[in-house]
Amino acid sequence: KHNFWSLLNWGNHSWVWRHMLKLRDLARTHLVYDCGRGEQFSLWYDPWFHGNSIHAWYGHWVIYDARMNGTEKVKEVIINGRWSWPQTLWQLIEIQQRVQDIPASSQPDYIVPWCNLVWFSKRIPKHSFCLWLTIRRAHKTKDKLLNWGLISSARCVFHCGGSENMDHLFFECPSTRDIRRDALRRCNIYRNIGTSYPGWRKCSGWRYMPEDNFPAVLMRLALGATVYHIWLERNM
Ligand SMILES: [Zn+2]
Structure with a gap:
């Protein structure tokens, strides 16, 4: 199952859609993710992790190694406001270390009122x-x-x-x-x-x-x- 951030550029896309996909690298640099309980965005595909997605950094296998299926939200790895990644593989241990500077909390994710x-x-x-x-x-x-x-x-x-x-x-x-x-x-x-x-x-x-x-x-x-x-x- 795909997400906007993991779709391939080629394939049966319209001209406009293809060009929008090409602009993702630029768009990514302007996004600000504010993580609360992590209910709103994809754990694997949204670029919330040091400017890119976990999928882009570590590939597809890390999803299976974490015994997940790719549809999870960030909240799956936050317990009581703390990061809690499964520690079954060196990549996952590394991710657990690298997320420490990203604040997580037990508050609901902030959604702009408009x-x-x-x-x-x-x-x-x-x-x-x-x-x-x-x-x-x-x-x-x-x-x-x-x-x-x-x-x-x-x-x-x-x-x-x-x-x-x-x-x-x-x-x-x-x-x-x-x-x-x-x-x-x-x-x-x-x-x-x-x-x-x-x-x-x-x-x-x-x-x-x-x-x-x-x-x-x-x-x-x-x-x-x-x-x-x-x-x-x-x-x-
Ligand atoms: Zn006027």
């Missing part, structure tokens, strides 16, 4: 990607460009008289207010939920609804589409 908001099964990928950049405050908005000395004014492109930054552009700018209000109305929400991303987030608890809850799906889609189209319009 995870379900951005990444859910019915998402529109380009919207989700744009929303992810928005929540990570990664768009190159004018306040940043001004700081870097690349432009001389951060004036909002929608002629509202304000300065462009993440909060202004997506949630505060009066010129994009109609888009936000319209999107909410289409989700049957007529009250004012504030001019910020947390305002959307708190709205009727939809963030906590099951992933297949239809109103919650619509709300998530509406937020993603709104943010995406504002960013698109801003770049026209």
Whole structure:
């Protein structure tokens, strides 16, 4: 059974998928794994171990030598908040020594609060990607460009008289207010939920609804589409 990190580059993949697989080495260097009880990621295939996966470091046999089948999560080797690898083979003894500088705990794994908001099964990928950049405050908005000395004014492109930054552009700018209000109305929400991303987030608890809850799906889609189209319009 394969995992995104262990799939081979060649085979019957689409062009896009093949290129995404080729970018894994680059992506890996930007990932931060924060290990709690280790319930969320693959023991063998996720690159949580000194920048790579156990599978990449030690190969396939180590899985069988540990008497496991490859589907285990990291929690299998954490007991009472301490690393506890089986000690049946020198590779496993070495792994037990090398993991000591990785903090493990008995706390639940930390999941960013916006995870379900951005990444859910019915998402529109380009919207989700744009929303992810928005929540990570990664768009190159004018306040940043001004700081870097690349432009001389951060004036909002929608002629509202304000300065462009993440909060202004997506949630505060009066010129994009109609888009936000319209999107909410289409989700049957007529009250004012504030001019910020947390305002959307708190709205009727939809963030906590099951992933297949239809109103919650619509709300998530509406937020993603709104943010995406504002960013698109801003770049026209
Ligand atoms: Zn504005």
